[in-house]
Amino acid sequence: VIPRQDNLELSRLEAFSDGVFAISITLLVLEIKLPKEDVRELWARMGSIWPSFLSFFLSFVIILIIWVNHHKVINLARRSDNALLYTNGLLLLLVTFIPFPTAVLGETLLSSHPQQGILLYCGTFLPLSLSFRAVFHAIVNHRRLVRAEIKDEDIRRISRAYWLGFLVYLRACIFAVFFPCLGLAVYLSLNVLWLALPYATRSTEIKGLT
Amino acid sequence: VIPRQDNLELSRLEAFSDGVFAISITLLVLEIKLPKEDVRELWARMGSIWPSFLSFFLSFVIILIIWVNHHKVINLARRSDNALLYTNGLLLLLVTFIPFPTAVLGETLLSSHPQQGILLYCGTFLPLSLSFRAVFHAIVNHRRLVRAEIKDEDIRRISRAYWLGFLVYLRACIFAVFFPCLGLAVYLSLNVLWLALPYATRSTEIKGLT
Amino acid sequence: VIPRQDNLELSRLEAFSDGVFAISITLLVLEIKLPKEDVRELWARMGSIWPSFLSFFLSFVIILIIWVNHHKVINLARRSDNALLYTNGLLLLLVTFIPFPTAVLGETLLSSHPQQGILLYCGTFLPLSLSFRAVFHAIVNHRRLVRAEIKDEDIRRISRAYWLGFLVYLRACIFAVFFPCLGLAVYLSLNVLWLALPYATRSTEIKGLT
Amino acid sequence: VIPRQDNLELSRLEAFSDGVFAISITLLVLEIKLPKEDVRELWARMGSIWPSFLSFFLSFVIILIIWVNHHKVINLARRSDNALLYTNGLLLLLVTFIPFPTAVLGETLLSSHPQQGILLYCGTFLPLSLSFRAVFHAIVNHRRLVRAEIKDEDIRRISRAYWLGFLVYLRACIFAVFFPCLGLAVYLSLNVLWLALPYATRSTEIKGLT
Numbered sequence: 001v002i003p004r005q006d007n008l009e010l011s012r013l014e015a016f017s018d019g020v021f022a023i024s025i026t027l028l029v030l031e032i033k034l035p036k037e038d039v040r041e042l043w044a045r046m047g048s049i050w051p052s053f054l055s056f057f058l059s060f061v062i063i064l065i066i067w068v069n070h071h072k073v074i075n076l077a078r079r080s081d082n083a084l085l086y087t088n089g090l091l092l093l094l095v096t097f098i099p100f101p102t103a104v105l106g107e108t109l110l111s112s113h114p115q116q117g118i119l120l121y122c123g124t125f126l127p128l129s130l131s132f133r134a135v136f137h138a139i140v141n142h143r144r145l146v147r148a149e150i151k152d153e154d155i156r157r158i159s160r161a162y163w164l165g166f167l168v169y170l171r172a173c174i175f176a177v178f179f180p181c182l183g184l185a186v187y188l189s190l191n192v193l194w195l196a197l198p199y200a201t202r203s204t205e206i207k208g209l210t
Numbered sequence: 211v212i213p214r215q216d217n218l219e220l221s222r223l224e225a226f227s228d229g230v231f232a233i234s235i236t237l238l239v240l241e242i243k244l245p246k247e248d249v250r251e252l253w254a255r256m257g258s259i260w261p262s263f264l265s266f267f268l269s270f271v272i273i274l275i276i277w278v279n280h281h282k283v284i285n286l287a288r289r290s291d292n293a294l295l296y297t298n299g300l301l302l303l304l305v306t307f308i309p310f311p312t313a314v315l316g317e318t319l320l321s322s323h324p325q326q327g328i329l330l331y332c333g334t335f336l337p338l339s340l341s342f343r344a345v346f347h348a349i350v351n352h353r354r355l356v357r358a359e360i361k362d363e364d365i366r367r368i369s370r371a372y373w374l375g376f377l378v379y380l381r382a383c384i385f386a387v388f389f390p391c392l393g394l395a396v397y398l399s400l401n402v403l404w405l406a407l408p409y410a411t412r413s414t415e416i417k418g419l420t
Numbered sequence: 421v422i423p424r425q426d427n428l429e430l431s432r433l434e435a436f437s438d439g440v441f442a443i444s445i446t447l448l449v450l451e452i453k454l455p456k457e458d459v460r461e462l463w464a465r466m467g468s469i470w471p472s473f474l475s476f477f478l479s480f481v482i483i484l485i486i487w488v489n490h491h492k493v494i495n496l497a498r499r500s501d502n503a504l505l506y507t508n509g510l511l512l513l514l515v516t517f518i519p520f521p522t523a524v525l526g527e528t529l530l531s532s533h534p535q536q537g538i539l540l541y542c543g544t545f546l547p548l549s550l551s552f553r554a555v556f557h558a559i560v561n562h563r564r565l566v567r568a569e570i571k572d573e574d575i576r577r578i579s580r581a582y583w584l585g586f587l588v589y590l591r592a593c594i595f596a597v598f599f600p601c602l603g604l605a606v607y608l609s610l611n612v613l614w615l616a617l618p619y620a621t622r623s624t625e626i627k628g629l630t
Numbered sequence: 631v632i633p634r635q636d637n638l639e640l641s642r643l644e645a646f647s648d649g650v651f652a653i654s655i656t657l658l659v660l661e662i663k664l665p666k667e668d669v670r671e672l673w674a675r676m677g678s679i680w681p682s683f684l685s686f687f688l689s690f691v692i693i694l695i696i697w698v699n700h701h702k703v704i705n706l707a708r709r710s711d712n713a714l715l716y717t718n719g720l721l722l723l724l725v726t727f728i729p730f731p732t733a734v735l736g737e738t739l740l741s742s743h744p745q746q747g748i749l750l751y752c753g754t755f756l757p758l759s760l761s762f763r764a765v766f767h768a769i770v771n772h773r774r775l776v777r778a779e780i781k782d783e784d785i786r787r788i789s790r791a792y793w794l795g796f797l798v799y800l801r802a803c804i805f806a807v808f809f810p811c812l813g814l815a816v817y818l819s820l821n822v823l824w825l826a827l828p829y830a831t832r833s834t835e836i837k838g839l840t
Binding site: 429432436439440443447450502505506509512513516517518519520523524527528533536537 | 644645648651655656660676686687691694698705
């Protein structure tokens with residue numbers, strides 16, 4: 001009976017998080033609004049809101065990457081507890097907030113002061129990166145919730161990757177203070193790194209099987 | 211065949227509730243609206259809607275806490291029935307309503323009469339607390355749906371905690387009638403209590419295992 | 421391998437439907453909009469939109485009842501197929517449409533011609549009732565997808581209840597043409613009937629166990 | 631332990647995708663907006679926005695068909711990997727975008743230049759068709775993730791159907807450049823084809839069983 005309960009807890013945490021990720025990623029499109037009073041033809045009206053399309057695309061890719069990484073971090077755990085529930089809640093708080101800076105970025109990028117919108121956007125992902133670290137910490141601290149087959153060296157390697165990620169985000173934010181557009185560009189290229197983040201334990205296991 | 215059906219019923223109730231929690235918590239951000247006609251720079255415009263950020267944060271934390279507690283209450287049950295389905299439905303009705311008082315609180319906190327918005331906000335959680343109690347009752351009444359390994363004393367302790375919670379909510383509402391901001395502050399600190407609500411059965415079991 | 425696939429199919433159909441029900445039921449609150457230009461105090465402004473609260477409540481209860489019944493109908497099936505997928509899709513089309521007549525009812529109930537909003541609202545549930553019947557038919561026709569332990573007489577009893585339900589809905593619609601408010605009231609009381617709709621097979625099984 | 635992890639990965643991918651499909655399909659109704667300033671009676675106001683109802687209906691049917699096909703493609707896989715996660719992400723990006731061209735189609739179909747709205751609408755489904763192909767490719771390429779019981783000839787047949795589908799979509803888009811309404815009509819009839827797309831492996835298996 002106990003294992004059922006523990007697995008359920010972890011699977012409900014995953015299901016709830018997946019729901020929040022899926023809804024946040026799908027609500028982004030609601031922030032793309034064609035100017036109603038504009039009497040020009042469709043292509044011109046769509047062209048005038050290109051920053052909204054850009055920020056829609058950016059936020060979609062970022063939330064997707066967060067989801068994939070969340071998925072892998074949670075996979076390290078064998079069960080859930082309150083610390084994991086609430087650090088995960090903090091992560092989700094920041095994820096549900098993403099549509100707001102996304103809309104602001106789309107709205108301000110063509111204004112006379114695009115810098116603040118870019119800062120808000122990049123700045124949203126600094127605490128998000130820290131909250132990701134907190135979820136990771138809640139799982140691996142003293143191996144509390146870690147599945148038995150995960151090795152200590154894997155945990156250390158992922159931990160280093162997270163700190164590195166945070167430093168790079170921080171640098172992108174500081175860049176954005178002085179060179180807004182460059183900061184946004186650096187920011188984007190950084191996300192590609194996450195795609196390659198090695199959770200080697202798992203791939204090793206799978207390689208060992210195939 | 212029967213166990214599959216009963217488990218499915220309970221898991222569909224959980225999945226549906228998780229969906230409603232996840233959507234409600236994610237819709238909150240849609241209520242944060244930057245004033246369009248404001249020509250000041252971004253930080254000033256965001257500063258002028260700080261009550262919206264506060265109420266977004268509050269409602270997020272509260273829905274998350276409700277979700278965690280819902281999760282634990284449902285975990286007491288071994289199967290579902292109509293009474294559980296419909297008391298749970300009443301709970302969800304109040305949860306889906308939360309974005310409305312959240313938006314109203316954000317909008318009225320800086321008006322000349324903030325009291326009514328605060329009362330509406332605090333008042334929403336009184337029936338919510340009662341409906342939580344109703345879900346609990348639908349499960350534990352005469353041990354109808356309670357899993358065999360849950361002890362009677364655990365049920366009694368959780369039951370007392372719920373009544374206590376209701377009384378404290380009620381007091382916070384009465385406070386808010388006379389001292390709106392104090393009432394809101396009391397209200398917030400109360401939610402921290404929920405974090406520590408002991409469903410000791412489970413932790414005991416887990417401690418016994420580890 | 422085959423059973424896994426078939427069960428997945430049915431469980432994905434359930435998960436998808438649950439998602440649509442959960443989202444529809446949670447979007448309802450977005451249609452409650454406080455009049456912005458109104459300078460009166462909060463209670464007066466909320467009082468002036470009471471039809472929005474009424475239609476929010478009505479639609480919530482109805483979607484919840486549809487969800488519970490959907491849950492029970494799908495429970496008759498042992499696997500899914502294309503006919504079930506697409507009749508279920510028709511049902512979901514009408515469910516996702518519900519927020520529109522809900523908003524219209526809230527908006528027109530206090531206008532000089534409340535009748536058309538009521539007709540649209542009641543009229544939405546006529547095809548919904550038929551699509552429910554279609555889902556049921558896709559499962560039980562020649563016992564195609566029916567689980568082995570469901571008896572023919574149970575299917576016949578549920579079938580009769582569905583036709584009865586349709587006739588009563590139809591009558592409520594006709595009522596609403598001549599006596600709008602009475603039609604709405606009849607409509608509401610009808611939904612209570614669904615709460616008591618006997619899917620006796622299941623309860624019998626459960627009684628047999630307990 | 632490993633199978634659990636792999637199955638979880640695939641089931642989380644399915645759950646996340648189902649969530650996105652369910653939310654996209656349910657958000658469509660939010661784009662149907664009754665003109666507020668219109669003082670005519672309800673039927674006349676609803677009549678004046680018939681293109682919104684049409685595009686709501688179209689997009690609902692299309693997303694439902696995409697969902698059913700997605701369901702069947704994912705069923706070919708025995709596990710997930712990064713390539714599948716990210717091609718699937720691309721597919722979901724385009725699915726979450728659908729409400730935008732849907733709203734635009736509803737808004738522009740009665741304007742003096744309906745052509746661009748139709749082109750945008752039809753054009754959205756060209757890359758969607760390609761991304762569907764990419765998901766399929768990520769699964770079947772060198773049989774990487776294909777379940778053992780799926781035969782090579784089945785994969786080839788589905789592959790041909792996808793290319794055919796893409797060519798037909800392309801033709802519908804070119805049609806729409808010159809004959810907007812005809813293009814839309816061709817487009818619609820095409821979707822019926824998807825209903826009949828043979829994933830014969832599965833039906834064969836099932837027939838073999840029944």
